[in-house]
Amino acid sequence: MTDILLQALMLVADPRVLITALLAGTFGMFVGAMPGLTATMATALLVPMTFFMDPIPALAAIVSASGMAIFAGDIPGALLRIPGTPASAAYVEDSHRLAMKGKLNLALGTNLLVSCIGGLFGVAVLIAAAPMLAEFALRFTSYEYFWLAALGLSCAIFIASADPLKAGVALLIGLAMATVGLDPTTGVPRFTMGQVDLMAGVEFIPAMIGLFALAEVMRGVIRLNHGSRPPAMPRGDGALFKGVGGVIRRHPGNIARGSLLGALIGALPGAGADIAAWMSYAVSKRFSKTPEAYGTGHVEGLVDASAANNSAVGGAWIPALVFGIPGDSVTAIVIGVLYMKGMNPGPTVFIQNPQLIYAVFMIFILTTLMMVPLGWVAVKAARQVLRVPPRVLLPVVLSFCIVGAFAMTNSVFGIVVMLALGVLGWLLEENGFPVAPIILGLVLGGMFERMFMTSMIKSGGDLGAFFDRPIAATLGVAVLLIWGLAILGAVRRMLAPAGRPLQKAGHSKN
Amino acid sequence: MKLTDALSGVALILLGLFMLWQAAQFPVFAGQPYGAALLPRILAAGFVIGGALLVLRDIAARRLAGGPIVAFADELRRPAGWAAMAAVLGNVLAQVLLGPHLGYLPVSVAGLLVLFLVLRLPLLKAAGLAVGTTALCWWLFAVLLRVPLPRGLLEGIV
Structure with missing residues (x-):
């Protein structure tokens, strides 16, 4: 065992590996911080370069870039209310509002350190419990996945509960958009209006750029030309990590819970950092003593979700390494690279090439720790954005949105999606509909329908089958309880003395 | 609205x-x-x-x-508010309708120039920023990340 660990250490200590990890990490930071470019894209762009590398530097590049990209998505979220990756969209409202209160460093410092802790937890789970967790994850059938997706969608209730009816409608809009394209069971085109581009469905990255970024640019320029400057973000608020220690000390339970949830959800094939962040934010709000503060610039949800999305990065490698089944889109690419390098993933890799597996674990730890100095530099550099006057910044952001949306489809169709969703997002927010549930519906809609239809066909329409298996039954009861309690609460509010619900109706804006 | x-x-x-x-x-x-x-x-x-x-x-x-x-919100009661919004949407629409024919570069420079002017930047500064922003986007996406942004009229030149 010591021999294997030493061999692994020798492999990782190679300066080429360290330099590759550093360069790939910097690249990942850049890609993650750009609205519209994702961790998956950072990984995919690295693949051609890994052709020319040995296995360990190749894997170091991928691990480093994907982890950094997930964190870096938080930076434009806090600065401009434009989440860099879907995993950051869950808590973008809180981090941006914290920044607007002059606590930008607290928001990003917390993101960074908690992401690092979550990432290390994910690696620890990967090292300690990979085979066991992978076996557990493999027991999931379409019923369990259906309920898991339903549980994820139920998060919309907790995340945007200022007006649950409008949040519910926004979720329906996201789900309806997810039905556009070829039907997953029969292959029938739906709502495509004869457009070939729509056959593959609505890409959620251009949609996210539209809903958050374009709508924000529209609001910004309208305010500018009215003479009222968009609310300015206070600049200097001290060192990056000032106050972060206190936040971590006050919320150790949140970090542990977020990390655990992240690793577990990450380990499920097909789920990933995005779902992990949304679910842990919702769980955090549900069990918080101050749920009303969520969405107003509260750091607690940020702690849970930041820990979860980076923990999920490690978790996603569990089924990938143990069975060769991708945990998310990044590990789907990783599996290809593993095969290319002769490290055929599966149980045998632990026996035939244990030194390579341990080297991967060490790279994970190394790159997660590297995230702190690299993140510090990235945040320092990104802060310069605050010096740019809004009338210069907004058109520049618009320009990046256009090319970012184009890059997702390599055609102007991505820009069309961004435009349509941008106008829709602007209109919806003006009228008090939250836009975050739309992204949730769009991200989870495909999996939700696929698993629902598979289960319905398998059971011949017998809904009882959805509760036959123990894990499915547990998840199912949890989902029904959440919705039952939410509906009960809504009915109670409607029956309450006239004043309260009526004040909320009409031109409400959350 | x-x-x-x-x-x-x-x-x-x-x-x-x-x-x-x-x-x-x-x-x-x-x-x-x-x-x-x-x-x-x-x-x-x-x-x-x-x-x-x-x-x-x-x-x-x-x-x-x-x-x-x-x-309508206060901001949209004045023509300036509508003009700013039209300039933003016009930029996006121009890339959809004209970008594939004329190319990303000229459409972006022209669109951004209009938007900067609508936001009341001086002409020279607006022109410099429009060219600089377009060049930066091109370098990052088309050169570094190999995104096939439309070349249009400049096919074979850039």
Whole structure:
């Protein structure tokens, strides 16, 4: 065992590996911080370069870039209310509002350190419990996945509960958009209006750029030309990590819970950092003593979700390494690279090439720790954005949105999606509909329908089958309880003395 | 642009009815009772119910408080607000309609120049920023990340 660990250490200590990890990490930071470019894209762009590398530097590049990209998505979220990756969209409202209160460093410092802790937890789970967790994850059938997706969608209730009816409608809009394209069971085109581009469905990255970024640019320029400057973000608020220690000390339970949830959800094939962040934010709000503060610039949800999305990065490698089944889109690419390098993933890799597996674990730890100095530099550099006057910044952001949306489809169709969703997002927010549930519906809609239809066909329409298996039954009861309690609460509010619900109706804006 | 919840509700009901109408046209396969129309129908029902609840809630509130059916935010009551929004949307539309023919570079420079001018930047500064921003985007995306941004008229030159 010591021999294997030493061999692994020798492999990782190679300066080429360290330099590759550093360069790939910097690249990942850049890609993650750009609205519209994702961790998956950072990984995919690295693949051609890994052709020319040995296995360990190749894997170091991928691990480093994907982890950094997930964190870096938080930076434009806090600065401009434009989440860099879907995993950051869950808590973008809180981090941006914290920044607007002059606590930008607290928001990003917390993101960074908690992401690092979550990432290390994910690696620890990967090292300690990979085979066991992978076996557990493999027991999931379409019923369990259906309920898991339903549980994820139920998060919309907790995340945007200022007006649950409008949040519910926004979720329906996201789900309806997810039905556009070829039907997953029969292959029938739906709502495509004869457009070939729509056959593959609505890409959620251009949609996210539209809903958050374009709508924000529209609001910004309208305010500018009215003479009222968009609310300015206070600049200097001290060192990056000032106050972060206190936040971590006050919320150790949140970090542990977020990390655990992240690793577990990450380990499920097909789920990933995005779902992990949304679910842990919702769980955090549900069990918080101050749920009303969520969405107003509260750091607690940020702690849970930041820990979860980076923990999920490690978790996603569990089924990938143990069975060769991708945990998310990044590990789907990783599996290809593993095969290319002769490290055929599966149980045998632990026996035939244990030194390579341990080297991967060490790279994970190394790159997660590297995230702190690299993140510090990235945040320092990104802060310069605050010096740019809004009338210069907004058109520049618009320009990046256009090319970012184009890059997702390599055609102007991505820009069309961004435009349509941008106008829709602007209109919806003006009228008090939250836009975050739309992204949730769009991200989870495909999996939700696929698993629902598979289960319905398998059971011949017998809904009882959805509760036959123990894990499915547990998840199912949890989902029904959440919705039952939410509906009960809504009915109670409607029956309450006239004043309260009526004040909320009409031109409400959350 | 603020609509009343009743108006939003009506729009949602119409969207639900449209989805139901479209779903009715999806083909049904023999021996497969659950097909492409199942989830769209469930969602359409959700839109109709959600829209109806919004309408009812708004009518109840309006009976007490009153208020206009459509209201524009302060910023949009002046032409300058509309001009800024049109310049933003125009930039995006120009890339969709003209970008593939003329190329990303000229459309972006022209579009950004207009937007900077609408936002009342001096001409020289606006022109410099339009060229600089376009060049930066091109270098990052087309050169570094190999995104095939349309070359248009500049095919073979850049």
